[in-house]
Amino acid sequence: MNSFSPTIQAPNHLLAIWPGIRAEARQASIAEPGLASFYYCTILNHASFQDAITYTLASLLAGPDLSAMLVREVCQEALAEQPGLEVQMLRDIYAWYDRDAACDQYMVPLLHFKGFHALQSHRISHWLWQQGREALALFFQNRISERFGVDIHPAAQMGSGIMIDHATGVVIGETAIVHDDVSMLHSITLGGSGCQSVKRHPTIHKGVLMGAGCKILGNVDVGENAKVAAGSVVIEAVPSGVTVAGVPAKIVGRGRTTKPAESMDQCLPD
Known part of the structure; x- marks a missing residue:
């Protein structure tokens, strides 16, 4: 079992992240019209951070042997059944924004940083491992390693507010x-x-x-x-x-x- 007990209620500075991401995406879609559909698909079409992060992870992890629909269902199940998982993810975004001089917007880790993507994908594989679904957890680990160049065993325990810069x-x-x-x-x-x-x-x-x-x-x-x-x-x-x-x-x-x-x-x- 994971030794960490994540906080369920997000503090105010984390509650501001999702509205901030949406505002950044609106501005970016105007400034760069060629990417407007990208910003709508990844952020603006989603009502919540959970919807956006599960869409993003599904898009990145899907492959011939694991459909995007199935990946997203697993991610949604993990977020629904593990209290505090969303807060951990938001703390990670804030860590990048606070510490990485190359990150001047909340939406940048969500959209572009593979260290963030690998860490959030690991959180899903770790949840699967805790549920006894070791085969799927290991499948996720392999996809994470192939996709992001980051190899984290599903049993490894990761806190929150973690930044993995560059990540390769x-x-x-x-x-x-x-x-x-x-x-x-x-x-x-x-x-x-x-x-x-x-x-x-x-x-x-x-x-x-x-x-x-x-x-x-x-x-x-x-x-x-x-x-x-x-x-x-x-x-x-x-x-x-x-x-x-x-x-x-x-x-x-x-x-x-x-x-x-x-x-x-x-x-x-x-």
Whole structure:
């Protein structure tokens, strides 16, 4: 079972996201008439965020062996039966908007960012896994990997407010746990150590920033608000609030900011 208990009631800043997305899409359809039908199909024809996200995921994940209608039905079922799943998705959109300098509109992750698409698709596959529908969950995992270049095992537990920037080459193993408000870049591996069916993948605590290409291997904890420098290989526990770098990774100092996942400051300490 997922150890996270998502909030069901969205706070005010999240409630503003869907109306904001619709307003952005209206403006964009006027500014770029050639894309008007795209904005209508993906956003403006939908009455709710749930309708829009299930349409988007179905369009992206459908294939010869799994129709868009079936994918959308599964997504709708997950959102209906798991309280708080929509809030998790909205928190992820806000994370991109708040932390990614290249994201200046709420609608951009929903429409264009494959890290967002992969993460929301994983949320559906994780729900399927929890329901005992492992065959379909693994099918979803395979489609996510093929479509987005992101491989997250359906059993992996993901919090919310997570940003996977660029996302290409991200691998997250079966027993990995990623808590809320984490930021990660491309080519990251949260890998296992050993072949036994035990906790063998990392636990990433709240507020961690993982730089591009870092590898965190085995049942190790990365403490709250820690930073893992790009290209590092972590094989031992990382205390809260420190920066680690190197192969193997060593502590190189305290973070330059207290919340590296929010600031996205990837420089090493002075």
